[in-house]
Amino acid sequence: MQTFHPKHFAIVPAAGSGTRMASDLPKQYLPLLGQPLIRHALTTLCAAPEIDKVFVVLSVGDAQWRQYDWRALGPKLVPLFCGGATRADSVLAGLRAIAGETAASDWILVHDAARPCLAPWHIDKLIRELAHDEVGGLLAVPVADTLKRADAHRHVAATLPRDSLWQAQTPQMFRYIMLRRALEGCSAVTDEASAIEAAGLRPRLVEGDATNLKVTYPLDLHLAEWILNNREGLNR
Template identity: 55%
Template sequence: MSKFHVLIPAAGTGSRMGSELPKQYLPLNGKPLIHHALSLFSAASRISAVHVVIAPDDHLWREYSAAGLDAKVSVHALGGATRAATVLNGLEAIAPQAADDDWILVHDAARPGLSMAMLDRLLDSLQDDAVGGLLAIPLADTLKRADAGQRVANTEPRDGLWQAQTPQMFRYALLKKALRQAGGAPTDEAQAVEALGYSPKLVPGELRNLKITYPQDLQLAEAILLADAREQTTS
């Protein structure tokens, strides 16, 4: 039976946050940002292993990583120059543990709002799929394309457009082949798989599964997690 492995690329600097700390170590409700994703995957019984790929010169992991997490979490200091390179290095590192038909769930370290319900929805939707897929949400806002002067050049039709989230879930062998052959720097794993001629499945995600990119995103994520805590207290 195929196993589920999580791979979290955490080798970036998060420059758009304007912080001296790499984004994955920024505090959120008293814990490093990456802690929230690690805690959820550690508590998920269907997940066999969680692999975090950090930069080779990352000296902050020991200080900022959450202690006492499940033993299924492993760390690899093999981060590359791009997200794709970091994920591929992680896949190479776990080769002794992952079979070709095992599932790999690649998740952003800066998405703390993933819920167990979303994770189960993804696993249930894709575990028998021929290709794999990703969490995503249909675009709701009108899209404007800007010109060089930041004026509207035209309005883009949003019909059929979805905003990609993570986890993105593909078979180990397929994902490794896709990233090895990817030209340029694909911005997510699905793009690399698409380049091989496959069509990943879109599984409905939720707005709460936002990626922390700018400082104001932390405030929204904090409100979401605090609401979760209050709901657990009253239930």
């Protein structure tokens, strides 16, 4: 009897504006080592042998994408101009757009456009550890710092125990039909795992590392540049 092997598709929502970066240019197009920031993660995703296609979900009126030459990333890369107002809206629009070429049990890896330091071993570990998981999961790192909850005046209201707390990263990997139904049922979320949780399921945490940095503030660009320039010397 023939064994079915699910495919792996990546979705990168990139319809946002990145208002906290203090720049008129959308964050995903800010220059990083001579390339638009988003290109670094796309290069890693397109080079991953486990991933069949990489879909970038852009805003309908995106005028920046076509100003760059993406051909070197190969035929895996497919832009979709159907992004929404939020990350969840963009991911759901992307899932709907690719419905004709995905099976219900295929894996979807959603990755932040603003995480340029994604490495091949991040993808390998996520796919390997979730291959037989019924729900799926996400890369994450245990919280190392002491956490404070602030009141309305930025005074400390409480110190939170950090035991069992993890900082979510991406990619987040779930079955196509499971993720689509979860987002259709709960779109007021900031990541895919939250939608899966709202559906009553428990995503698995796959330990990543701090090099999978999300660029949120201007200083983060310098940190990302250092990581990319020194990647070969970092522990995996």
